[in-house]
Amino acid sequence: MARILSILVGLFFTVALAWSLGLGFYTWATEPAQPTAEHEFHEHPKHVSFASDGPFGTFDKQQLQRGFQVYQQVCAACHALKHVAFRDLEKIGYNEPEVKAIAAQFQIPKYDEMTGMVETVEGTPTDYFPPVMYAGQGSPPDLSLITKARHDGGPYVYSLLTGYQDQPAELLKHFPEAKTPDGLYYNPYFPNLNLAMPAPLMEDMVTYSDGTPATVDQMAKDVSAFLIWTAEPTMDKRKQTGWPILGFLLFATILGYMSYRNIWANKKH
Amino acid sequence: MAEEDGVRRRDFINVAAVSAAGVAGIGVVIPLVSQMSASADVLAASTTEVDISSVQTGQAIKAIFRKQPVFIRNLTQREIDAANAVDAASLRDPQTLEERTKEGKTNWLITMGVCTHLGCVPLGAGEGEPRGEFGGYFCPCHGSHYDTAARIRKGPAPLNLQVPDYEFTSDTVVTIG
Amino acid sequence: MSFPWAKEYTPSHPFMKWMDERLPVPRLVYNAVGGGYEVPRNLNYFWNFGFLAGLCLVLQIVTGIVMAMHYAANTEVAFDTIxxxxxxxxxxWLMRYAHANGASAFFVVIYVHIFRGFYFGSYKAPREMVWLLGVVIFLLMMATAFMGYVLPWGQMSFWGAKVITGLFSAIPLVGEPLQQWLLGGFAPDNAALNRFFSLHYLLPFVIVGVVILHIWALHIPGSSNPTGVEVKSESDTVPFYPYYxxxxxxxxxxxxxxxCAMVFFAPNYLGHPDNxxxxxxxxxPAHIVPEWYFWPxxxxxxxxxQDFFFIPAKLMGVLAMFGAILVWFFLPWLDKSPIRSSSYRPLYKKFFWFGLIPTMAVLFYCGGAAAEEPYVxxxxxxxxxxxxxxxxxxxxxxAIEKPKPLPFSITEAVLGKDEDAKLEPSA
Structure with a gap:
């Protein structure tokens, strides 16, 4: 009885699935899904390597400082960095007076209890990067976590910054309706191919204090490295803590295995 | 003989394995304990700037330093004289007003607003609040009386109100911490 | 219950004796995971996963309590507090990664533990209760993990909460009000976040309670073993301490x-960037997926x-999803074969390795893939x-299978014929 009941229940689910499968297959076979421009022309991030890659990688502080320079002089006009405090910049090699000077270049909104007004004051090291009032359309995302919030974060940012191009003729031929609308810019590394941000980097936009030539490629790489850091400033510490712990665990596990062999030595199992 | 050595070696391995587990246990405890101590943002936010230009003689204001009140009092001449009239050696926590203020700024008494007994905020800094039997501050929780130099004179508190590290960055601005 | 040859707890220190007469916790521990618990000698490494699951539960509770010390369940600040x-x-950073990856580790361990139960027939009499309580633990774990994933209040948190509570709206008549009741509103917001936090903190301790029952029920018949043959004599078992x-x-x-390799070197590998x-x-988000352990x-x-007769597709899906786990509750009665271990069930073994295992692998893969053909x-x-x-x-x-001959006893399975078994000094 129980067996018959279970077979009936089983048939209920399997027949329902077979029904879904059959109709789904029919639709799929008769009306194949139309390819879309995104599907055909979206590209995965370029291969690019950063000093912080891999289990042994550590941040290149010189590069992070260059990246910060690019952020401050280019990106900061539209993109905030709300999870990062100025004091954090000491971790990429700036000393205390330098951090104070950087902080003072930013205006921080402060609520004044006495007057009930929000006034802006010069930043101090304990302040966080201030919100950015963006007057244009859409709201540019906060960049603190951008490299963690995108697949293959660092290479994605780098590819996006260096990936602007004219829409391929091939695309327009097959998908005339996917023509980039006015006010948007074509970039195959962006998920839906068109984004509101124009190409932000131009040759020699920034004068690096360490004399590195500021090519678009260099700036894109540096700012991507900086944004990998802002997403996880503790990454170096994480990896440096990991190795001794893994080493110790390996040692302890070998001891544990030897002890296990010992205890079971006279016991066949 | 060889048999005995074998046994000892085996015991040693077991002891070593258990010890390694113990070391691992201690290693796990370290981050679990230290995560509770002050975080980086709390430690970093430990200076406060106060504008004292509007504090008239005889008035006091409260500021916030490390999430706790600081009393900034502009002493009157009478209060300074009253504080100096006391023999410091006779006090529970012997200190003179000079030791508790900056040179040339003896009228600026800057102390933590935290009673040294159990941490209540003493009265006396606000307008119209009772100032205790010695004309300084009075802690209502357990009745500690502080004098015009914020020294403990009567009641259970063991120490004078603490003077934080501070400096005058200009004539009208004090940086505490 | 235990086997007649199991050692009895004898307190060696006067204090332990004093304690034993008043609150016999040392005796309880001794009989549960000490020298007093006799365990089949032939357990393979799959039997380690129960202990590991217990360890994962402790790990999650400890790191979770730490996370709660720094977290605030308010939609305005929840993301920022993390x-x-x-x-x-x-x-x-270590606490956060340890907790997030700890959830994954817990599910890896528990899936192996469940697989062990499926393959070696651990759910069969007299261990049905152990199995049923285990399925309850699994359901509680899923609820806990789901609510925990909502707490960071990222994109996947929010949309996960919306979609999963949306499942309940498929229930006829009471669906919509039920979803509103679960969320405390029309969409996930502060009310939902706060109750999820509260329950996420509570449920692990409920799990601890059910785990205690699970272990208690296990100790009545004692552990199963890879042959599926019940313990017959003293030479079949070894004491839990020190052997296991x-x-x-x-x-x-x-x-x-x-x-630790995951936590220190790939802490975000199993997470989703959108969160x-x-x-x-x-x-x-373009592509909503739950955490990997929910993919099947x-x-x-x-x-x-597709709608099936009068049942809408949405309801069908919800029924099937819950049914897929609820069917495990009936396993002891669906599988009436008296043979526990699949090693001695030639026909079932084929269905297991060439049917169930590939099916689970495919379901894992497709659950994580986009909802498009051919994955559907x-x-x-x-x-x-x-x-x-x-x-x-x-x-x-x-019902129809003809099983292979079972070994006479565990000892025979380990040592060969009885003649050899006699050479073995008894434990």
């Missing part, structure tokens, strides 16, 4: 190495794309087999 924990709290303490001990080492974007009720069930949910069709085939396996194949196979 970032604050990771960036500024001492070892906060040593074996679990080094297994913990291996587990810790793999776990590093703060929740935005106005914009759904998510695939089953999505496999139902593949998961429909897999889900079809899944239900057929448990509800049709298993009852029939267990």
């Amino acid at each position: 970032e604050h924990t990771v960036r500024d709290v001492n070892w906060g 303490v040593a074996k679990d001990g080094w297994a913990i080492g291996v587990f810790a190495i793999l776990y 590093y974007i703060p929740a935005n009720p106005m914009s759904t 069930f998510y695939a089953i949910l999505r496999a139902f794309t 069709m593949i998961s429909q085939i897999a889900a079809l087999y899944y239900f057929a396996h448990f509800l049709i194949i298993l009852p029939i196979v267990s």
Whole structure:
């Protein structure tokens, strides 16, 4: 009885699935899904390597400082960095007076209890990067976590910054309706191919204090490295803590295995 | 003989394995304990700037330093004289007003607003609040009386109100911490 | 109950004797995981996963309590408090990654543990209760993990909460009000976040309670073993301490190495990037997926794309998703074969290795893939087999199968014929 009941229940689910499968297959076979421009022309991030890659990688502080320079002089006009405090910049090699000077270049909104007004004051090291009032359309995302919030974060940012191009003729031929609308810019590394941000980097936009030539490629790489850091400033510490712990665990596990062999030595199992 | 050595070696391995587990246990405890101590943002936010230009003689204001009140009092001449009239050696926590203020700024008494007994905020800094039997501050929780130099004179508190590290960055601005 | 030859607890120190007469906790521990618990000598490494699961539960509770010390369940700040924990709290990054990856580790361990139960027939009499309580633990774990994933209030948190509570809206008549009741509103917001936090903190302790029952029920008949033959004599068993303490001990080492490798070198590998974007009720991520450990069930949910007679596809999917786990409750009665271990069941073994295992692998893969062809069709085939396996194949196979001969005893299985067994000094 129980067996018959279970077979009936089983048939209920399997027949329902077979029904879904059959109709789904029919639709799929008769009306194949139309390819879309995104599907055909979206590209995965370029291969690019950063000093912080891999289990042994550590941040290149010189590069992070260059990246910060690019952020401050280019990106900061539209993109905030709300999870990062100025004091954090000491971790990429700036000393205390330098951090104070950087902080003072930013205006921080402060609520004044006495007057009930929000006034802006010069930043101090304990302040966080201030919100950015963006007057244009859409709201540019906060960049603190951008490299963690995108697949293959660092290479994605780098590819996006260096990936602007004219829409391929091939695309327009097959998908005339996917023509980039006015006010948007074509970039195959962006998920839906068109984004509101124009190409932000131009040759020699920034004068690096360490004399590195500021090519678009260099700036894109540096700012991507900086944004990998802002997403996880503790990454170096994480990896440096990991190795001794893994080493110790390996040692302890070998001891544990030897002890296990010992205890079971006279016991066949 | 060889048999005995074998046994000892085996015991040693077991002891070593258990010890390694113990070391691992201690290693796990370290981050679990230290995560509770002050975080980086709390430690970093430990200076406060106060504008004292509007504090008239005889008035006091409260500021916030490390999430706790600081009393900034502009002493009157009478209060300074009253504080100096006391023999410091006779006090529970012997200190003179000079030791508790900056040179040339003896009228600026800057102390933590935290009673040294159990941490209540003493009265006396606000307008119209009772100032205790010695004309300084009075802690209502357990009745500690502080004098015009914020020294403990009567009641259970063991120490004078603490003077934080501070400096005058200009004539009208004090940086505490 | 235990076997007659199990050693009795004898307190050696006067204090322990004093304690034993008043509150016999040492005796309880001795009989549960000490020298007083006699265990089959032939357990393989699959039997380590129960102990590891217990370890994972402790790990999650400890790191979870730490996370709660720095977290605030408010939609305005929840995301930021976690970032604050990771960036500024001492070892906060470690606690966060340990907790997030700990959930994955817990599910890896529990899936192996369940697989062990399936293959070696651990659910059969007299251990049905152990199995049933285990399924309850699994359901509680899923609820806990789901609510925990909502707490960071990222994009996946928000949309996960919306979609999963949306499942309940499929229930006829009471669905909509039920969903509103679950969320305390029309969409996930502060009310939902706060109750999820409260329950996420509570449920692990409920799990601890059920785990105690699970272990209690296990200790009545004692552990099963890879042959499925019940313990017959003293030479079949060894005391848990020191034998299985040593074996679990080094297994913990291996587990810790793999776990730490994840935590320290690939902490975000199993997470979804979208959960590093703060929740935005106005914009759904392009591709909503739950955490990996829900993928098989998510695939089953999505496999139902057509209304079936008068039952809407949505309701069908929800029924099937819950049914896929609820069917486990009936396993002891669906599989009537008296043979526990699949090693001695030639026919069932084929269905197990060439049916159930590939099906689960496919469901895992399709649940994580986008909801487009061919993945939907593949998961429909897999889900079809899944239900057929448990509800049709298993009852029939267990009735018609001719099993291979079982060894006479565990000792015989380990040492060969009885003559050799006699040479073995008894424990």
